[in-house]
Amino acid sequence: MNVIIFGPPGAGKGTQSKNITNDFNLVQLSTGDLFRKEINNKTELGKKIETLINSGKLVSDEIVNNLIEDIILNSSISNKFLFDGYPRTLPQVYTLDKILKGLGQKISIVISLNVDQQVIIKRINGRIICTKCFKIFNEYFNPPDSKDHLCKREFLEKRPDDSAKTIINRFQNYISKTKPILEYYKKKGSLCEIDGNKKIDEIYDRIKGILNNIRH
Ligand code: AP5
Ligand code: MG
Numbered sequence: 001m002n003v004i005i006f007g008p009p010g011a012g013k014g015t016q017s018k019n020i021t022n023d024f025n026l027v028q029l030s031t032g033d034l035f036r037k038e039i040n041n042k043t044e045l046g047k048k049i050e051t052l053i054n055s056g057k058l059v060s061d062e063i064v065n066n067l068i069e070d071i072i073l074n075s076s077i078s079n080k081f082l083f084d085g086y087p088r089t090l091p092q093v094y095t096l097d098k099i100l101k102g103l104g105q106k107i108s109i110v111i112s113l114n115v116d117q118q119v120i121i122k123r124i125n126g127r128i129i130c131t132k133c134f135k136i137f138n139e140y141f142n143p144p145d146s147k148d149h150l151c152k153r154e155f156l157e158k159r160p161d162d163s164a165k166t167i168i169n170r171f172q173n174y175i176s177k178t179k180p181i182l183e184y185y186k187k188k189g190s191l192c193e194i195d196g197n198k199k200i201d202e203i204y205d206r207i208k209g210i211l212n213n214i215r216h
Contacts, residue, residue: 001026001214002105004083006182007113009170010124011196012203014136016113017084019204024211027077030084031064033134036159040131054160056169058088058177065095072099079105088178108214110185111207113196117171124162130155142200 003026005013017028035053038046049059068086087093100106115123126139132155137144144156161170185191194206 001108001211002079002081002083002100003211004087004107004110004185005113006110007115007196008120008174008179009167010120010127011113011115012123012200013084013113015142015200016204016207017082018136019200020082020207020211023208024082024215026080026082028082028084029068029071029086031059031067031086031088032084034067035059036134054166056161056166056173058173061089061091061095064088064092068092068096069099072103078103083107087181090181090184093181093184107185107190109210110182110191111210112182112191112193113203114193115196119197121167124167127159127162128156129159131157 003020003024005017005020007013014030014033017030020026021028035046035049039050039053040046045063049063052059064086072081083096087096096107122140123138126141128137128139128144129135130137130144130149130151132151133149135144135149135151136142137149137156144153161167182191192210194203194210196203
């Protein structure tokens with residue numbers, strides 16, 4: 001199965017992706033993580049997109065579509081992608097459908113995390129990520145633990161795009177360009193909306209139930 005985990009910035013997509021990939025033999029494909037790696041490695045692409053991302057704008061569909069096509073077509077992974085933060089616009093949705101169709105695959109389900117805005121703001125304010133292993137933590141809800149996280153503390157940082165000003169742009173883009181794609185998946189019958197305001201484990205239990213149903 002191919003799964004999309006969907007939701008606004010800070011909804012918990014990355015956090016839940018880690019749980020899902022551990023239990024369901026899926027491979028996470030997060031465009032945000034891919035872009036942050038490009039920026040960290042100071043590649044040509046990284047230099048091109050750094051200002052865009054840090055100001056909360058979307059990377060162009062052309063760049064995203066080419067990157068994704070390249071990864072899916074050149075990968076040995078088949079029918080087990082977990083897409084996180086992608087697709088984010090209708091042109092990205094159509095491109096993904098086309099690529100998957102060409103491989104005889106499809107999106108099995110879109111799990112959308114519905115989270116209230118004030119909850120999201122608190123989550124984003126508390127977020128810390130490890131720039132080495134990319135684990136996601138939270139000062140308030142999910143602090144880094146030395147048993148769980150073996151990298152040095154100096155790798156723990158705030159994301160540059162988690163500033164108050166950038167968050168506003170990210171939300172606006174979400175509302176105007178990303179949220180509308182839900183309608184497409186709803187019409188296809190592949191949308192499943194869940195309450196993302198709950199605790200990490202409670203949300204994951206719900207996701208587990210949904211994915212177990214598809215698998216069997
Ligand atoms: P991306 O990295 O995808 O950012 P995003 O979509 O804004 O989502 P986030 O990663 O901010 O949030 P999340 O839902 O993963 O939440 P998390 O699990 O971390 O993209 C970054 C940028 O790259 C974009 O703005 C854009 O510029 C560009 N980009 C990426 N993809 C693109 C595309 N396809 N097209 C164009 N441009 C693209 O959780 C947040 C915090 O909350 C954490 O601290 C976590 O510990 C905590 N938390 C999570 N769940 C809970 C819970 N249930 N209770 C309490 N705390 C929780
Ligand atoms: Mg994320």
